[in-house]
Amino acid sequence: MDATTRLRLPRPxxxxxxxxxxxxxxxxxxxxxxxxxxxRAPNVTTLVTFLVLLLAAENTTLMLLPSEVGVDTSFMxxxxxxxxxxxxxxxxxxxxxxxxxxxxxxxxxxGRYTVILYNCSNYLFASTxxxxxxxxxxxxxxxxxxxGAAVIAFAIVNVAFVIPATVLDFRCSARSVWSDIRxxxxxxxxxxxxxxxxxxxxxxxxxxxxxxxxxxxxxxxTAFASFLKLREAHEATVRVFISTIEAKDRYTAGHTxxxxxxxxxxxxxxxxxxxxxxHLRFSALLHDVGKLAVPRRILNxxxxxxxxxxxxxxxxxxVCVDILTRVDFMSSMVGTASDRHAHFDRGGQRDxxxxxxxxxxxxxxxxxxxxxxxxSYRRALSQEVAFAELREKAxxxxxxxxxxxxxxxxxxxxxxxxxxxxxxxxxxxVPPPVAGVGSAGLGDLLxxxxxx
Amino acid sequence: MKVPTxxxxxxxxxxxxxxxxxxxxxxxxxxxxRGLEGLTLGxxxxxxxxxxxxxxxxxxxxxxxxxxxxIALACLMPAASFxxxxxxxxxxxxxxxxxxxxxxxxxxxxxxxxxxSFASAGAAVLTRLVVPGTSPLRTxxxxxxxxxxxxxxxxxxxxxxxxxRATIRxxxxxxxYLSLLCAAGLVAVAYLREGVGTALVAVLPLVLTRFAxxxxxxxxxxxxxxxxxLSIVPEVAGVxxxxxxxxxxxxxxAISRRLALGEESVERAATAARLHHIxxxxxxxxxxxxxxxxxxMLSGLGADxxxxxxxxxxxxxLVEGIHSTHxxxxxxxxxxxxxxxxxxxxxxxxxxxxxxxxALVGAAQQDAYGSAAVLALRLVLEEDPExxxxxxxxxxxxxxxxxxxxxxxx
Numbered sequence: 001m002d003a004t005t006r007l008r009l010p011r012p013x014x015x016x017x018x019x020x021x022x023x024x025x026x027x028x029x030x031x032x033x034x035x036x037x038x039x040r041a042p043n044v045t046t047l048v049t050f051l052v053l054l055l056a057a058e059n060t061t062l063m064l065l066p067s068e069v070g071v072d073t074s075f076m077x078x079x080x081x082x083x084x085x086x087x088x089x090x091x092x093x094x095x096x097x098x099x100x101x102x103x104x105x106x107x108x109x110x111g112r113y114t115v116i117l118y119n120c121s122n123y124l125f126a127s128t129x130x131x132x133x134x135x136x137x138x139x140x141x142x143x144x145x146x147x148g149a150a151v152i153a154f155a156i157v158n159v160a161f162v163i164p165a166t167v168l169d170f171r172c173s174a175r176s177v178w179s180d181i182r183x184x185x186x187x188x189x190x191x192x193x194x195x196x197x198x199x200x201x202x203x204x205x206x207x208x209x210x211x212x213x214x215x216x217x218x219x220x221x222t223a224f225a226s227f228l229k230l231r232e233a234h235e236a237t238v239r240v241f242i243s244t245i246e247a248k249d250r251y252t253a254g255h256t257x258x259x260x261x262x263x264x265x266x267x268x269x270x271x272x273x274x275x276x277x278x279h280l281r282f283s284a285l286l287h288d289v290g291k292l293a294v295p296r297r298i299l300n301x302x303x304x305x306x307x308x309x310x311x312x313x314x315x316x317x318x319v320c321v322d323i324l325t326r327v328d329f330m331s332s333m334v335g336t337a338s339d340r341h342a343h344f345d346r347g348g349q350r351d352x353x354x355x356x357x358x359x360x361x362x363x364x365x366x367x368x369x370x371x372x373x374x375x376s377y378r379r380a381l382s383q384e385v386a387f388a389e390l391r392e393k394a395x396x397x398x399x400x401x402x403x404x405x406x407x408x409x410x411x412x413x414x415x416x417x418x419x420x421x422x423x424x425x426x427x428x429x430v431p432p433p434v435a436g437v438g439s440a441g442l443g444d445l446l447x448x449x450x451x452x
Numbered sequence: 453m454k455v456p457t458x459x460x461x462x463x464x465x466x467x468x469x470x471x472x473x474x475x476x477x478x479x480x481x482x483x484x485x486r487g488l489e490g491l492t493l494g495x496x497x498x499x500x501x502x503x504x505x506x507x508x509x510x511x512x513x514x515x516x517x518x519x520x521x522x523i524a525l526a527c528l529m530p531a532a533s534f535x536x537x538x539x540x541x542x543x544x545x546x547x548x549x550x551x552x553x554x555x556x557x558x559x560x561x562x563x564x565x566x567x568x569s570f571a572s573a574g575a576a577v578l579t580r581l582v583v584p585g586t587s588p589l590r591t592x593x594x595x596x597x598x599x600x601x602x603x604x605x606x607x608x609x610x611x612x613x614x615x616x617r618a619t620i621r622x623x624x625x626x627x628x629y630l631s632l633l634c635a636a637g638l639v640a641v642a643y644l645r646e647g648v649g650t651a652l653v654a655v656l657p658l659v660l661t662r663f664a665x666x667x668x669x670x671x672x673x674x675x676x677x678x679x680x681x682l683s684i685v686p687e688v689a690g691v692x693x694x695x696x697x698x699x700x701x702x703x704x705x706a707i708s709r710r711l712a713l714g715e716e717s718v719e720r721a722a723t724a725a726r727l728h729h730i731x732x733x734x735x736x737x738x739x740x741x742x743x744x745x746x747x748x749m750l751s752g753l754g755a756d757x758x759x760x761x762x763x764x765x766x767x768x769x770l771v772e773g774i775h776s777t778h779x780x781x782x783x784x785x786x787x788x789x790x791x792x793x794x795x796x797x798x799x800x801x802x803x804x805x806x807x808x809x810x811a812l813v814g815a816a817q818q819d820a821y822g823s824a825a826v827l828a829l830r831l832v833l834e835e836d837p838e839x840x841x842x843x844x845x846x847x848x849x850x851x852x853x854x855x856x857x858x859x860x861x862x
Contacts, residue, residue: 144650194656197642204645205588212638216631216657223627223664227671233763234675240760241682244733275670282674289681292733293689320688323853324681 020168021118024161028121035095035128042085042093049207050081050093054100073217074101075154075188076195078127082134082150083199090131098127122161130154144193151192155185231278238285245291249299255369260284262365265409266402270357283358287366290320360399364390364406367398372418383410383418468548472502480648493537500525500541504565505548508662509669511624511715512610515632516565517658523602523636524651526573527594528643534573542566564609572602588641595640599633620715631661683726684850691732694854695847696796700725702843703792703829706836708785710828717785724770724789730754731771748775777818787821791829796843801851803840806833 057073078097085093102120134150141149159181166177194213201209242256263284267277291299293316298309305313371386381389387407394400410417479495503518518541525534542562549558576598583590607625611618635658643651683697704725708718731754751772758768773781774790791813798809810833814826833839 190653190656190659193653197638197646197650197653200646200650201588201638201641205641208589208592209641212634212641213657215634216661219627219631220657220660220664223661223668227664227668230668230671230675233761234671234678236763237675237682237761238678240757243760244757248734275667279674282678286678286681289685290688292682292685316688319854320685322856323684323688323694323850 018114021114021121021165024121024165025114025117028117028124031128032095032099032124035092039092039095040089042089042096046081046084046202047093047096049202050077050084050097051100053077053210054081054097055103058101058104072101074123075158076191076198077101078123079130079147079151079154079192079195080199080202082127082131083147083196084202085131085199086203087135087138090135091128094127094131095124098123098125101127118161118165122158122165125161126154126157129157147193147196148189151189151196154192155188234282238282241289241292242285245288248294248296249291255373256285256288258369258373259287259362259365262368262406262410263361265413266361266365266405269405269409270361270401280358280361284362284365287362289324290317293320357399357402360402361405364398364402368406368417372422374422380419380422383416383421386418469502469505472498472505472544476502493533494540496525497537497540498544500538501544504541504545506662508628508658508665510628510665512621515606515625515628517632517635517655517662519568519602519606520632520635520639520655520658522569523572523595523599523633524639524643526569526576526598526602527591527636527640531573531577535570538566538569538573542569564606567609568602568605571605572598575601588644591640591644592637595633595637599629599636603629603633617709624715628661628665631658635661679723679726682730686729686732687850688854689732692729693800695801695844695850696793697726697729698847698850699800699843700728700789700793700796702839702846703795704789706832706839707788707792707825707828710832711784711788711824713784713788720767720770721785721788721792723764724767724774724785725792727758727764727767728754728771728774728789728793730757733757751775782819782821784821784824787817787819787823787825788828790822791817791825795829799840801844801847803844806840 054074054077057077078094078101081097082090082094099120101123102116102118104116104119107116107119130150130153133153134146137149138146159178162181163174163177166172167174198209198213201212245256246253260281263280264277267280272280294313298305298312301309368386368390371381371389372383374380390398390403390406394403476495476498479491479498482491500518500521503521504516506517507514508517522538525537529537542565545565546558546562549561553561576594579594579597583593603625606629607618607622611621635655638654638657639651642654680698686692687694687696701722704721705718708721713721728751731750731752734753734757735750751774755768755772758764758771769781770783770786770789773783773786774793794813794816795809798812799805810826810830813829814823817823817826
């Protein structure tokens with residue numbers, strides 16, 4: 001889930017857990033009525049100031065924290081509000097701010113009314129709990145500890161609301177939701193305390209405090225938006241060149257995308273970080289860039305290549321990769337295209353040191369796709385044969401960890417590839433033989449006697 | 453000089469930052485328990501050192517996040533304590549710097565950090581003398597003045613070789629400077645109102661700033677790598693000399709900057725210079741197409757590929773503009789790219805051809821933009837005679853790799 005603190009991106013308007021969301025909203029509305037009648041009213045100027053800030057943060061993209069942070073700007077502002085109220089009307093003030101935090105125009109425009117109500121309820125209870133805990137503890141412990149306790153109370157209630165709704169709406173296990181949320185807990189504490197600091201300073205300095213927090217947040221957000229745009233540009237550029245490669249070599253249509261997909265399966269199994277997986281994806285997408293330099297007549301030749309043609313393919317690919325490995329720090333990115341670099345046991349210790357995991361991953365993904373796709377020189381092999389071949393060469397040609405990660409990633413998803421399971425088949429001028437001795441990129445991967 | 457392969461993230465630097473922060477916390481704790489004022493200052497010095505080493509990658513280079521702490525300290529501490537603390541902090545960074553750079557470069561970096569730090573402290577002292585007072589609002593004014601002086605000098609030191617570009621670089625650096633200034637203000641008032649512990653929380657927005665700028669810098673580096681990778685393809689196919697794209701990019705950047713084009717235009721021109729032969733990849737037999745010589749058609753094909761990406765449409769226009777006679781493509785940027793690529797076609801790896809190449813390129817230009825670009829190139833070569841050598845050196849890894857590959861693979 002994007003932000004772990006609230007429900008987002010539901011489709012359609014009514015999700016399976018709508019009844020739960022509605023029930024929680026009724027309880028929250030009753031609680032608000034009770035709080036309004038029993039609690040002291042907060043300072044109106046402070047309440048309005050923080051409410052305006054909250055609605056602005058919630059309904060513009062300017063102050064959004066990057067999704068990797070895992071907490072919302074609203075959370076910080078609510079904690080700032082609690083600190084700014086001090087002991088005067090903090091509980092009711094926090095409850096009202098909580099309701100405000102759920103008012104998201106984007107959800108309203110899409111008609112996700114039950115989700116809005118649930119988000120309001122979630123934040124109402126979380127904010128009220130934080131204010132109540134702060135109110136009780138501040139009389140017994142130091143201020144920072146009291147605020148720390150308030151932040152923890154907020155996080156607990158918030159998570160307690162998010163887990164059941166997500167489980168009901170998205171039919172996933174509570175354990176998986178919890179494992180998504182768990183890494184964000186340190187951020188709760190850090191950003192919660194930052195909110196508290198701003199609230200405390202607001203009490204002594206007034207609204208002059210806000211720019212000190214809002215300006216860096218806006219700048220960070222803008223830089224992050226530029227990053228996203230740049231990544232999109234990168235993605236678009238790579239995709240256009242992939243389509244150029246595939247237009248040139250029509251027999252391998254979809255190969256690059258599939259290799260990227262398998263590489264990510266392996267990356268996930270090996271618990272690579274989001275940034276590493278991003279890099280891995282681009283490596284996989286670029287692994288065949290050398291083909292752009294190979295004459296079309298050779299790429300599209302039906303049947304097997306002559307020795308001379310095979311040498312041209314290999315030479316172009318090799319020269320391209322050799323050049324790229326020496327350009328800046330491209331080595332880890334396109335070293336993956338090189339059979340020599342990706343080969344697990346070749347090249348001696350010095351080369352082994354340079355080998356990156358990415359190269360091993362892409363080599364395995366590339367080999368798997370080559371075996372499970374029909375090529376001009378061979379029909380697709382079955383998934384079982386491909387797995388068996390990868391395992392056979394694990395430790396020599398392929399990194400065993402990557403092989404097992406691919407097998408596990410595909411098996412876990414229950415997906416099938418290879419003979420009888422190909423997405424798209426190409427009409428060949430000369431029908432490919434049922435078995436062959438591998439592919440241009442793989443060398444003699446397969447022993448023809450073992451293939452049926 | 454040891455040149456780092458990456459501007460910021462090395463494990464040893466991060467380790468050094470962690471060691472300094474932990475040591476600083478330990479000193480602060482001992483000082484608290486034993487009531488030793490000197491140890492507190494020692495801890496603060498180590499924290500300052502860690503701050504200098506912890507940088508954000510920005511469009512104008514790496515900027516230490518510790519600048520915010522230094523500005524805050526300049527406004528909070530008496531000068532007699534500030535100078536030893538910052539000096540000790542700078543000293544703490546020396547071993548780490550020496551492990552990555554030579555002595556001269558280390559000295560240069562220390563000077564670049566020390567000068568604005570001490571100047572900002574001087575500015576803070578002056579402000580306090582002129583307008584006495586100790587309220588938090590007053591501190592914010594101090595921070596603004598000290599920060600203004602700090603970043604002014606920092607910018608000056610970064611641009612003293614190219615003062616013409618100072619305005620452009622200020623625009624690029626302004627967001628980071630502003631973030632640091634806000635963080636300095638928050639740290640200063642938090643310290644005054646809430647104490648040391650809370651002041652440390654105030655640096656959190658800087659973590660976000662660094663995260664966002666680092667992600668951007670990493671994405672930009674990856675994108676540049678992809679562009680370089682693609683630019684080499686026609687060279688490997690044998691339709692254009694090896695290293696042509698990289699050398700042309702160096703000339704395109706130099707000409708664009710001499711023409712005072714904006715930073716985005718400079719970047720576009722460099723990308724167009726790198727990718728101006730990309731149209732060859734769509735042709736069945738690239739080498740035959742090169743010999744056939746229909747360059748205009750090939751530029752058009754390359755431009756079409758680039759336009760398909762949506763994000764490189766303007767680069768596509770520049771590529772098409774190299775050989776097109778259509779007035780739509782006649783711009784200053786296109787002139788710069790055309791002159792840069794033609795110049796390299798003539799010079800290649802032989803600097804002795806420069807004079808002849810300049811004359812030929814000048815004679816071939818048919819519009820005012822091309823002539824202006826030739827004039828700009830002529831001026832650049834006069835001001836910077838090493839430009840051609842630098843361009844050749846920039847492409848050298850590509851050529852060396854190809855040679856090595858030829859030997860290895862026959």
